[in-house]
Amino acid sequence: MTLFDIAENYRAIFDAFDDCDDLTDEQIEAYFDTLEGIEGEFDEKAENIACFIKELTVEADGLEAEAKAMAARARTKRNLIARLKNMLLENMQRCGIKKIDRTRAKISVRNNAESVSIPNDAALIPWLIEHAEDCLTYKAPEISKTKVKAALQGGREIPGASLVRTVSVIIK
Numbered sequence: 001m002t003l004f005d006i007a008e009n010y011r012a013i014f015d016a017f018d019d020c021d022d023l024t025d026e027q028i029e030a031y032f033d034t035l036e037g038i039e040g041e042f043d044e045k046a047e048n049i050a051c052f053i054k055e056l057t058v059e060a061d062g063l064e065a066e067a068k069a070m071a072a073r074a075r076t077k078r079n080l081i082a083r084l085k086n087m088l089l090e091n092m093q094r095c096g097i098k099k100i101d102r103t104r105a106k107i108s109v110r111n112n113a114e115s116v117s118i119p120n121d122a123a124l125i126p127w128l129i130e131h132a133e134d135c136l137t138y139k140a141p142e143i144s145k146t147k148v149k150a151a152l153q154g155g156r157e158i159p160g161a162s163l164v165r166t167v168s169v170i171i172k
Helices: 003-018 025-095 121-131 145-153
Strands: 099-101 106-108
Touching: 003 025
Parallel strands: none
Antiparallel strands: 099 106
16 A cells, blocks of 8 residues: 555545544544554555655755766866877977878877967956957846845745745654
8 A cells, every 4th residue: 555545544444534523532542543554554655765865865966976076087187188199199299290190199299279378367358348349148137036035034035935944844
């Protein structure tokens, strides 16, 4: 039986008690025994689900940690690749070699397309604002939920925003 089914049974039996005003003491005792049994079944099912959630949480945390470790290893490898390519390029240029054609690798020095170099963005922006505004792009504004929350808590009315309180399950 699923947790939902157990909850439905519990609710149905609980609601049925409201309709019975003339129950005997034995019937009332049987009623509470039934509720207690269903509640025990519900608690056991809920505990099993909570334990499964805890297992999944540990597994997800482990996967995230492994992903971070692998991403760090990949960054290290990419940095090594860049250093080795730079070393190879410098030494090929020093020797005047433009191309190496071997069995396991073909290496060539290529002139890349032009690219823009801007060593100091902050110094260039004021000039662009005054002389070449079309060379700038602006980001869309972002809402600071922290500041909106503080304003709402301070009594300010903000159309389209409200404070809500949600509920969640804590498993320890």
